[in-house]
Amino acid sequence: xxxxxxxxxxxxxxxxxxxxxxxxxxxxxxxxxxxxxxxxxxxxxxxxxxxxxxxxxxxxxxxxxxxxxxxxxxxxxxxxxxxxxxxxxxxxxxxxxxxxxxxxxxxxxxxxxxxxxxxxxxxxxxxxxxxxxxxxxxxxxxxxxxxxxxxxxxxxxxxxxxxxxxxxxxxxxxxxxxxxxxxxxxxxxxxxxxxxxxxxxxxxxxxxxxxxxxxxxxxxxxxxxxxx
Numbered sequence: 001x002x003x004x005x006x007x008x009x010x011x012x013x014x015x016x017x018x019x020x021x022x023x024x025x026x027x028x029x030x031x032x033x034x035x036x037x038x039x040x041x042x043x044x045x046x047x048x049x050x051x052x053x054x055x056x057x058x059x060x061x062x063x064x065x066x067x068x069x070x071x072x073x074x075x076x077x078x079x080x081x082x083x084x085x086x087x088x089x090x091x092x093x094x095x096x097x098x099x100x101x102x103x104x105x106x107x108x109x110x111x112x113x114x115x116x117x118x119x120x121x122x123x124x125x126x127x128x129x130x131x132x133x134x135x136x137x138x139x140x141x142x143x144x145x146x147x148x149x150x151x152x153x154x155x156x157x158x159x160x161x162x163x164x165x166x167x168x169x170x171x172x173x174x175x176x177x178x179x180x181x182x183x184x185x186x187x188x189x190x191x192x193x194x195x196x197x198x199x200x201x202x203x204x205x206x207x208x209x210x211x212x213x214x215x216x217x218x219x220x221x222x223x224x225x226x227x228x
Contacts, residue, residue, distance in 0.1 A: 009036050
């Protein structure tokens with residue numbers, strides 16, 4: 001059976017692809033482009049989750065896992081956020097994830113598969129300027145727990161909530177050495193997360209080694225959400 005990674009061609013998604021391939025898994029990647037993974041032995045499915053997530057419907061007989069990676073980092077003062085900002089973040093973080101899950105749900109049931117979704121440390125640790133992204137990612141945590149309860153024991157569902165990770169999505173926050181040092185200092189472990197830090201846990205959760213884990217939210221956040 002295969003593991004489907006939505007957005008598996010860049011950032012954390014790419015790291016998940018590489019981690020699972022290294023462990024011997026068969027990986028399918030659905031994303032808009034595949035330039036950064038064209039050298040890897042994966043089947044690529046061209047997909048824009050904002051345009052046509054339902055394109056995945058009926059494509060697979062069985063899936064061992066689904067990892068949904070697309071997301072947003074939309075940081076603004078609350079008074080500057082428009083309704084459209086909240087709608088845009090909710091669309092990519094929540095509604096598109098829902099659409100993708102529903103499209104492959106029969107395959108996940110058949111494969112007794114596992115779903116991994118992504119939240120943010122800002123849901124549990126209140127952070128200024130994170131109102132829009134935290135609102136949508138908070139919905140992801142609630143969704144995951146509901147799915148874990150509804151589809152047990154056939155499908156497991158868990159969430160990873162990273163802090164700032166060195167990915168293309170976060171490039172503007174880490175664009176120079178001063179920003180990198182300042183952001184590292186904010187974390188108890190005094191470093192910025194790497195995609196591989198997150199991918200290692202995602203690979204565990206969709207594999208047989210994570211068979212007794214469901215309905216959980218895991219912070220991979222340099223200690224940000226729990227330590228002072």
